Amino acid sequence: MRKILHISDLHAGKSLNKISRNPDLIYALNQVSQICKEEKVELLLISGDIFDKPIPDYDSEFIILEYLTEWSRSNIQVVLISGNHDSYDKLKAYKNLEKLAKVRIFDRPNPNVSESVFVYDNIAIACLPYPSERILTKGSEDTYRSYTQKVAQYLRALAKAVENYQYRILLSHIMVEKAIIAGSEREASVSEFYAIRPDQIPEVFDYVALGHLHIHQRIKQAVPKTYYAGSLYQIDFSEKDREKFVNLVIIEDKDIKVKPIKLSLYRELKEIKIEKSQSVDRALEELKNRNAIFKVILESELNDPMLNIKVQQIHQILGDKLAFLKLDFPEYFQTNITKDTESLNILDLYKAYYRHAYKTDMPENLEKELLSILQRVQHEADQA
Ligand SMILES: [Mn+2]
Structure with missing residues (x-):
């Protein structure tokens, strides 16, 4: 039996009119550490929006580095990708951690699909960090295609790259149609224009770990088990009264189970x-x-x-x-x-x-x- 934990949307450095939310983040991350220990989690997947702003403050960077190194010391392999709030170049700087710690970072979509796959034993994790419109048009020859067509095409290429592995996971920060929006995600990035259809998520994946939307949810219309883990705490007032979760993914032979675990909140909104x-x-x-x-x-x-x-x-x-x-x-x-x-x-x-x-x-x-x-x-x- 192997266990994976999927968490998302940390938004380190978020504040609500001068009230820093970092204490809320720390409270959530401590629970994540606790769950990893109790459940003997091997792999921790973080599906983007590590920081709230492209240039985070020192305190927020301290917190993120503290937990990444702590998890690594506990022998947990971390895989993380950029979200739309993260700066590609900021997370690129963090890639140096890979030499010191069990941390693997995908800072931006890579035109070379094989370089977007992280293999952990018999588990292949295909990673698509937030595909910004800018980077997607630049990297592609067929400019006439729409944004969502290009994303879907890239997902198909990722699916092909991992099809021969025993277990296949997709880790991404994208908008999927039919999903429930909280309101705190940032308007333009959740519009239907940027949304891929559930049937564009390739069937080959055993689990799809998504970030971007802040409400924990399963996309039932997609064939693979497809989840938004949701944010770790109520980011702003559009998330008031929402419960928060992380997903424990349990692999046992041919069977893959997803068990959402509820987090308690440091403060409610x-x-x-x-x-x-x-x-x-x-x-x-x-x-x-x-x-x-x-x-x-x-x-x-x-x-x-x-x-x-x-x-x-x-x-x-x-x-x-x-x-x-x-x-x-x-x-x-x-x-x-x-x-x-x-x-x-x-x-x-x-x-x-x-x-x-x-x-x-x-x-x-x-x-x-x-x-x-x-x-x-x-x-x-x-x-x-
Ligand atoms: Mn977010």
């Missing part, structure tokens, strides 16, 4: 709405001592004289645990703006606000100025 009629004290009373990071939505009337005091109270009660405080003026929005969310752009919101605040329509030159700023921001955002 809690969203609280305080209604106009509610007192802040009472609304937060039960929750304030919870081990959590909070997002508070405070409902209020625009000219409520208590608004400032309420805001101060929330800060006082939750302190360091407060990540976001949003004000919600329901009456104001109901009377001034249509309920059609399509029309709720920043310009319309500001116009409505102006009308409310100054009791007159916004002057045309101000509208023009605002529009040009918004367009400039949009343009720069598109290029980023």
Whole structure:
């Protein structure tokens, strides 16, 4: 019997409005180490998004290096790939670890498929790090093909490269159609344009270890056992109330079993709405001592004289645990703006606000100025 552990989306260096999530990551990684020890795991697969940012801070690099070397010392073979949040070149620098430790790193998709396979005894692990659009167009002759066609073609080539091994695993950071999106993954990379179809995952694989989507899930439409392990902790508020898992893959002769193991959380993410009629004290009373990071939505009337005091109270009660405080003026929005969310752009919101605040329509030159700023921001955002 052999055991493999599949984990994903560590996002070292993530912070929520200045609250560092590295303590949450460490808490999760300690559980990973514990599981490896108890279950006698031989192989640890990490399917990308090691870091949250292309240039991680020192603390985050310290944590990642600490665990990689610790696992290696415990004789666990680690295989890891880049995700869309990782910089190819940053992870390339880590490849030097291969000389010192039982760590194998695939920093970017390699045009040479045979160099993308790591063989561990009779287990072949075919690796496809996050295929960025840029690198995919560069490496291929048939530019007329779409992104997903190229990814699918590469997967077929990987499948061919490992077909003669006894056990075959695919490790990748890609978007698959029909999967459930949390919202914290980064918008462009999860659009349908980048999604490969479940039937494009070659049948030859015994297990497909995916990263990218933060919700733990099996892609039932794919023939092989195909899983997103999901993130190790609730990365942002779009993942509130989500449980977190790692996958234990057990190989026994011809049989491959997948056993998801639930992780406990260092802190949960809690969203609280305080209604106009509610007192802040009472609304937060039960929750304030919870081990959590909070997002508070405070409902209020625009000219409520208590608004400032309420805001101060929330800060006082939750302190360091407060990540976001949003004000919600329901009456104001109901009377001034249509309920059609399509029309709720920043310009319309500001116009409505102006009308409310100054009791007159916004002057045309101000509208023009605002529009040009918004367009400039949009343009720069598109290029980023
Ligand atoms: Mn991710």
